[in-house]
Amino acid sequence: MENGTVIVQSEDQVIQHEAENVRTPLLEFWRKFKKQRMAMIASSFILLLFVVALIGPFIAPYSAVEPDYNNILSPPSMEHLAGTDAFGRDIFSRIIEGTRISLFVGLSSVFVGAVVGTVLGLISGFYGGRLDSIIMRFCDVLFAFPGILLAIGIIAILGPGLGNVIIAVAIFGIPTFARIVRSSTLAIKATVYVESARSIGAPAKRIIWKHIFPGTISSIIVYFTMRIGTSILTAASLSFLGLGAQPPSPEWGAMLSSGRDFLNTAPHVTFFPGLAIFITVLAFNLLGDGLRDALDPKMKD
Amino acid sequence: MFKRKYLATFLTSLLAVMLVISGCSGQSSTETNQKKATDDKQDQPIAKKEGNSITIAIKDNLISMDPQDTNDTLSGSIQSTMLEGLVGFDKDMKMIPVLAESYEASEDAKVFIFKLREGVKFHDGTPFNAEAVKVNIDRVSNPDNKLKRYSMFELVEKTEAVDEYTVKVTLKEPFGAMLNNFAHPAARIVSPEAIKKYGKDIAMHPVGTGPFKFLEWDQSDHLTVEKNPEYWQEGLPKVDGIKFKPVPENGARVAMLQTGEADFIYPIPTEQAESINGKDGIVVENRPSIVARYMAINTTKKPFDNVKVRQAINYAINKEAFLKVVYRGYGSEMDSIIPEGLQFYSKQTPYPYDPEKAKELLKEAGYEKGFETTVWGGNNSDAIKAMEFIQQQLGLVGIKVNVIPMESGTLSDKIWSVQNEEDAEVELYYGGWSSSTGDADWGIRPLLAGGSIPPKSYNVAYYQNEKADQLINAALQTADPEKRKAAYAEVQEMIWEDAPWAFLVVEDTMAGMKNYLHGVYLLPDGSMSAREAEIK
């Protein structure tokens, strides 16, 4: 009985959705998005982050690499807002200059992982059968692969550059994205409106991108925004293996880890880079929620 | 509207957290080298201790309890509570008789005779005698047994039990440093009955003559020993038992000492030494070690084939600041090619910090504009810090250094899988060395002799000096300390001038303990002795 109702409703919805799209997709999106205060605040902050990433070295109060051996591990003060590190460098300046690398590596690696994972997940979920088995077992192996081994292998094959760290971190993200997208795909495929689109004879490509992909977006956004912090931290752990950014370039994750042995005697060394990562992840999560709501055609309020 | 309120609350609480954290953070120190953490040991009241057993927190998991198949200092240290050798080292790594009452070496360093202590029994009741010693030395010197310490005893031609308590060891060729090999942990004597009974499993059932008996070993976790009431030496052991627990995280080890879950921990991070010392009944003890920290310079590569460039590097690095930044002052500047604690050390004139002179030397060598190079090293936090420091210092004289930390397996592969000198990619290598025999030979030959270039041994500088090689060999042809001393003095001077390394520092050993605990200490090679542990 319930199913019957759904069919009717869904078809209406599909039509309505497309009609809206034709009208003013961008304007409609903006109208919904700007209503969300937190998302607006978050996106201004992210904009600021990008600006800092671009002009960081020009606005930092101190040099990010110049050591000062007479001022090692000093706590925060008016002179050094976030204190100094083990070489006497100003942590605040290093955070500002580190924005570029951390943001770039964090975002691009998640992005690459999300794109590849999403495609794999859509294919796997939509076509099913043998293709599904192969892709999913491949993912299982990737899951089982210890990160440290993968990193050592990537250094050995591709070398230690910054681009390769993005590849490495992206690989860690691929199987998770694939499984999330696959799970949503399975659920959406099973709902009747896709069944009916299929029975009408719509081409697979069109069904995937028009009907299934939009339904997976909210899960993708959630994982994407959560993954940014993890990526920044992972990238830093890889730099300890000789992969990616090397000293003295400031990187949030590496700065954070450098204080691990003396957390209770010089907490500022870990605290401030950690705070930078936290606020960044928070902003992206708020933005993600806003995006999701704005992109959702069913959201009216 | 109310969202703004949340933002304000959020920012205020952040500020509060920041203030709290900055308020309780430690003050920075500007002290220079050779500092002591132990000065105020007696000022604080003695902490409370229940029971008469102690717990020692160590960094890594233990690997083996078979002394002849052990190559990590840590496993060796734990073995020392249960097993003993004919000779051993005291607190300062001076050789002392242990199971041998006396010993002598022939003039040509080929025959060694040990008079054994009488009336000693192994933990399983087997009597300790010349036959037991022979079984052990025969075992390790037989290549078929494939024991990790074979090479220390490969020169042994035969071992004879002259009588019940006299052992005579004859070498195939003279080896002046052999007595030190007998003092090495690898020469500790295991019960011959136990070797027969357990075979290869002896690594999990150590049976010796020491003040403590093996109790249990959970290989994924701790190892426990209990007191040996029949120990031959008067007054020992003084505690009922010792538990050794691997605690890999530096901060967690410190926390265990603070809570009293551990009575002794090592190593402790130098950054925390000062702040925990003298509180909660904790004492931090630092003593000079024989662990040399250096940066090998590949002498076959341009521009490092020019001695002026190598000397310039030595002048360009401020060793005092290095100590302060990397080891928080716990250590001393290296003033010879081997640390002061080794036998036959002779002090050299240090390369003072003089960037002007360094630039001048570079100019003379034709590198006025500097050059770019790469340093390799391990990826622990100290090594990365050290390499970053070197990068900063050499940058000031125009040498651009790329720092590449590597994971241990990759690093060893990059350096030691190279078969030919010409293929070596290494330019600069940050490393450390501890001569576990306490002798100059093992501090110099594997690192700087011509026959020791990779993959044979550890001469990463690819340093070749015939004259030095001759002296190193001559010093092994005799057991006469005076002759050996003269040869090593010359070697040290010669290599110091040649600067195949950037000579950096000798680090301190660092241990933390509760102030009721006595008799547990670290030796200069970084091993630990807990035989005389006592709670007062």
Next chain:
Amino acid sequence: MFRYIVRRLLGIVPTLLIVSIFIFLFVHMIPGDPARLVAGPDASYQDVELVRQELGLDKPLVSQYFTYISNLAQADLGTSMKTKRPVFDEIAARFMPTFWLTVWSMAWAIVFGLLIGVISATKRNKWQDYTGMFSAVSGISLPSFWLGLMLIQLFSVQLGWFPTGGNESWTGYILPSITLGAGVAAVIARFTRSSLMDILREDYIRTGRAKGLKENVVVWKHALKNAMIPVVTMTGLQFGFLLGGSIVVETVFSWPGLGRLLIDSVSFRDYPVIQAEMLLFALEFILINLIVDILYGVMNPQIRYE
């Protein structure tokens, strides 16, 4: 469905066989010489060569593979190069500590994650939602070593309530499972919120409401069940990740688990141990994801596997 499960179960053996070849090649391909690493930092050349012979590393790769695979066929995982003990014993000793830590961490993470997620979704953009978001972002972006060491500082050193580490008593489980579960709870909370919100906007839920069903019934009975698919997916994956042992948490809390075994064996290139651990992880993920796939069908009978 039944046939599907049987087919998947039967597929495990050939999958693992292919995986074993892949793992073997990969492990042998990465740089690092076990003989040298096992022989130790000051071993002589001879010592290294003796170790190499003893470990059988002087033989050609193909013959090493056949030794490995034929041993595997007899359920023999080989001997650790580093400790010379059977790999099976090494792994067995560490599996249970990791397993129980995983169970406790997952248990609290699921409860809290779901709760926070549902509250956030039903109180969208209210203070409850933002608090939930704040805690979730904390959980995901606080590095475990930081959280772990802070908990030790507070609850072990200052208050003296729990031991700093080790699994000798049940109190030892509390701090590490909080540390380990924080990230999991965060992921579950965020996914629950997001997919529950999706479903609550679906038309059939609206229809349900319009038909006069009670809001609670709508949320808990109809919506949540359908919203669970992404959540179950993520929960399964997290379970798998934790079962592999967390290197950081096990290090911080001196936990004798699989994570520390892995890092030890990688740094010694202890091939047999690495291979066995990776096979175990692969098996764990295959089984977990099979269960997850079955759960999809249970939650949403419309999902079919052909």
